[in-house]
Amino acid sequence: MVVDKLFDVRNVSFSYDGEEIFSDISFSIDKGDVLCILGPNGTGKTTLIKCLNGLHDIDSGEILINGKNIKKLSFKEISKYVGYIPQSHVPSFPFKVMDVVIMGRAPYLNLGESPKENDKEIALNALKTLGIEHLKDKEYTNLSGGERQLVFLARVLCQQPDILILDEPTSHLDFGNQIKLLEIIDNLASSGLSIIMSSHFPDHAFLSSTKVAILKNKQFIDFGTPNDVVTEENLKRAYSIDVKLIELDDERKVCVPLKTNLKLDL
């Protein structure tokens, strides 16, 4: 008997205004997996991610969530399986953090319903889990980038999804907050969530990922475990620079991009 994968992407292609962004991409992930999608700027990581959560309709192939075709699911059904945090957020009205987090209960409420006591409890628990309960009455527009990212993470936890899709979750965070966020992701994965995220930092793949994909020229040029995929050769192919992999004492690897000795004629 074939067991359905939690998230199964088969031969997916997508084009925008007639221009092919990627084609024939296939991969799958299981419960507790953390997939990190690497790739240079403008290669279509964000577009791929928006296909995975149903924001874009794919041209061909199929995406199966728990064995169900995403095209046959309503937005509401998708939102119960898949939580999504976009790369950037244009600030809206100065909603209270609690008001933002409780929006994550929308998948479980009909039009015309508003959150009830039990939804408030779930939202409060999400804030507690991430250690930001003290922010609940603050305006989310006045928070730092790190705090705001945690607020969105709390909102997505309220959706109680099986899969989290995060588009460059660390891109607006400082040095320390990046590591903290990756550790939170690690913890969430250990608790049984599956995570798909894109990143600009190959290092991040070693910190929290179980699988890594490199997207370049409309294809995954490699897919597998961090140790197999994040290699000096692959990084050179992806980013067109030389990269040195260094192993730290605790057997953690870091990637160091080497200088290209670029000389501008100024």
Next chain:
Amino acid sequence: MDKESKEIISIALLIFLPIVIFFVSFLLGRYPISPVDVVKTILSPLFPQLEVSQTITTIVFEIRLPRIIGALVVGASLAMAGAAFQSIFKNPLVSSDLLGVSNGAGFGAALAILISGVNIITQIFAFIFGLISVSLTYFISRTYKAGGILVLVLSGVAISAFFNALISAIKFIADPDDKLPEIVYWLMGSLASITVEKLLMIAIPIIIGAAILLALRWHMNLLAMGDEEAQSLGLNPSRVRLLIIAGCTLLTSAAVSISGIIGWIGLIIPHMARMIVGPDNKILIPASLSLGASFLLLVDNISRAVISIEIPIGILTAIIGVPIFLYLLKRGYSEWS
């Protein structure tokens, strides 16, 4: 004062403000009526043993009551629709006539005055053309491939300008002795000619529109975060937005059809409400309802009591609304940063 008691005070204020202004409004007018008589008269249908004079009953129920109810309904409708539009278009500077409803209704009214001059036909034409103009705006925006919010707003600007031109055309050909002043007067807005019959005619669209906005008010928060986020939270953003636009359009078309064009309420009242209760639409929409109703009734009282000649209410709301707007602007309202 802690936050919770402050919240309770604001909510109590928003509940009692329109009620107090409602009763005070009956005292104003050329024929003086004492507060005791007002209360007695209003309660008399429920308690037939109360003794009230026939003259006072007529003034209270047939002259003052329709106008007071009209002011409450029109103010509440414009303010709620404005608040809803500001949320779903993610823009604190838009108002209830964003998608062309006012100029559409204005054209309908002007056309009716030109060809018929019967009051009830003017009202029906205004209402229908209000709906037509927003429908035009909506369907034009749908013909563009990237039919996002911006295209919708720009279509609204275009349709508004189009109907404005048609209004000018009608003014140009209207008889300057009788039709033209009537058109101009209608366009400036007035609550003076509101009757029970006119109110009954708009009851159904007002109730449906208000029910839609009140029911969907929490979901407006999701739309205010942007379409992609709203969709990732399980909403169909364009469908929910269409429903809310339909609700707003029923409300504003119905309101404008009995009052003419009354500006500024749909812009400043949602702001005032937001300063009192915050941006959460679950509370903001009812708060706008209450403040809009209170504000327009207050302004209408000023227009008929303080000044001896009755000034068209659209002029007064602008004269009072503009300084309030500028004051809000000066306060460095955080949303506009």
